[in-house]
Amino acid sequence: MVGEGKILRKCNYFKFFLVLSLIPIILEIVQLFKNNDKFIFVCLIPISILFLFKCADNYILKKLNRHFYFSKKHCTDIESKDATWLEFFIQMFIAFGPLFFWIFISEILL
Numbered sequence: 001m002v003g004e005g006k007i008l009r010k011c012n013y014f015k016f017f018l019v020l021s022l023i024p025i026i027l028e029i030v031q032l033f034k035n036n037d038k039f040i041f042v043c044l045i046p047i048s049i050l051f052l053f054k055c056a057d058n059y060i061l062k063k064l065n066r067h068f069y070f071s072k073k074h075c076t077d078i079e080s081k082d083a084t085w086l087e088f089f090i091q092m093f094i095a096f097g098p099l100f101f102w103i104f105i106s107e108i109l110l
Helices: 011-035 041-064 078-082 085-109
Strands: none
Touching: 011 041, 041 085
16 A cells, blocks of 8 residues: 555544545446446445555554554564564455446446
8 A cells, every 4th residue: 555554643634634545435426327337346446445444553552562564675664563464464455345346346236
């Protein structure tokens, strides 16, 4: 994932990105009513990523007593050095899981 998860830990920024992730859903609903097209599930990817990040952060907070660390390749950041393989796999799932899931659901239902 691009960037660090530190910004999403702050409540104000998380709420801002939550509202920002609702914009594709609202636009898709408007287009659905305007053109009578089918609902495209890909618009749910941003909100799914935020939900998965929040769940992963809570899980790591309970398991390791610290926040979710992002692993960055060739970085000397303390968080990147202390990131575990579990966090790396969770990070990859957050990055690619919603993308493949919603595209798969779209293909099945359309």
